[in-house]
Amino acid sequence: MTIDYDKLINWKFDDIEQTYTSKDTILYALGVGLSMDPLDMDQLRFTYEEDLLALPTMAVVLAYPGFFLKQPEFGVDWVKVLHGEQGIEIHKPLPAEGTVVGTTKITEIIDKGEGKGALMYSTREVREKSSGDLLATLTSTTFCRGDGGFGGPKVEAPKPHELPDRAPDSVVELPTLKQAALIYRLSGDFNPLHADPRVATAAGFKAPILHGLGTLGVAGHAIVKQACGYDPAKLKSLRLRFSSPVYPGETIQTEMWHDEDVTSFRCRVKERDIVVLNNGYARIG
Incomplete structure (x- = not known):
C-alpha cells in the first residue's frame, strides 16, 4: 500500500454543515472535566444554560469531516496513523449554539523517507452559517507512521514552539473522570479505542485512552x-x-510560562510523571 500523493493533496472535501445546541456545548465542557465541583461558579458558566459560554477549544469538534484517511483510494496505512499536532486560531468567540460550516483542505504532505513515515498537514475553517463570519481556523498534523518512501516532497518539517528555559510560572492541576472518554466521545469521536477495553488491549494499551x-x-x-x-x-x-x-482518571498538570501575551505550556500526568502534551503555545488578548 502506497500513498496516492496526487489524489490526497488535490482531494476536494465536501463542506460540512453542523447545527449544535446549548446541550452540545454543555456536553463538551463536561467531557473535558468542567464542573467536577458543581458549586464553582466560574466553571458553571460553561455547564449551565443561563448565560452559557462556549469553551474556545470546542472548535475542534465542530464541522469535522470524519476519519477520511480510512478511505482505501488514498493508500494510507490508517491503522498506524497518529495525531501529531493541533492548532486553533480563534477569530470570533464561539456562540453557545448555532449552525456552522466547515471547509477542510490538505495543505502539504511531507515524505520523511522509507521506514520513517510521512506528515500530512490539513486546515479546517469553521464559519457561522448565518453571517458567514470566520469563527476558527484549525490546523492539524497527522503522522502516517507506515507511509514513508512514497516519493513525495522531503522538505523540512516546521520546528515546534520552544518552551522557556526556566521553572514554570504557574501550574494548574486538574483531575479527569474515569468515564471522561465515554463522555467526550459523545461530542463526535466514536473511535472504539476510547471506549472498548478489548480494542484498547489489541492496540497495546492497558485500557481505553482519553482522546488526544x-x-x-x-x-x-x-x-x-x-x-x-x-x-x-x-x-x-x-x-x-x-x-x-x-x-481516564489520571490527573493532568499544566505547567505554564507567562510572557506578555504568550503563555507557553506543557502537560504531564501526575501519577506517572510523563509529559502528554508538549511545546504548547497560547496567545492571550
Whole structure:
C-alpha cells in the first residue's frame, strides 16, 4: 500500500454543515472535566444554560469531516496513523449554539523517507452559517507512521514552539473522570479505542485512552482558568504537540510560562510523571 500523493493533496472535501445546541456545548465542557465541583461558579458558566459560554477549544469538534484517511483510494496505512499536532486560531468567540460550516483542505504532505513515515498537514475553517463570519481556523498534523518512501516532497518539517528555559510560572492541576472518554466521545469521536477495553488491549494499551483532543480540552481549561480569568474571549490561539496518551482518571498538570501575551505550556500526568502534551503555545488578548 502506497500513498496516492496526487489524489490526497488535490482531494476536494465536501463542506460540512453542523447545527449544535446549548446541550452540545454543555456536553463538551463536561467531557473535558468542567464542573467536577458543581458549586464553582466560574466553571458553571460553561455547564449551565443561563448565560452559557462556549469553551474556545470546542472548535475542534465542530464541522469535522470524519476519519477520511480510512478511505482505501488514498493508500494510507490508517491503522498506524497518529495525531501529531493541533492548532486553533480563534477569530470570533464561539456562540453557545448555532449552525456552522466547515471547509477542510490538505495543505502539504511531507515524505520523511522509507521506514520513517510521512506528515500530512490539513486546515479546517469553521464559519457561522448565518453571517458567514470566520469563527476558527484549525490546523492539524497527522503522522502516517507506515507511509514513508512514497516519493513525495522531503522538505523540512516546521520546528515546534520552544518552551522557556526556566521553572514554570504557574501550574494548574486538574483531575479527569474515569468515564471522561465515554463522555467526550459523545461530542463526535466514536473511535472504539476510547471506549472498548478489548480494542484498547489489541492496540497495546492497558485500557481505553482519553482522546488526544480531550486532553487538549483539559489544557485549554487550565489556560482559560489561569491566563484568562475564565474569560474565553481572551484566548486567541493555541497550538501543541501530542506526546503520550492519558488514561481516564489520571490527573493532568499544566505547567505554564507567562510572557506578555504568550503563555507557553506543557502537560504531564501526575501519577506517572510523563509529559502528554508538549511545546504548547497560547496567545492571550
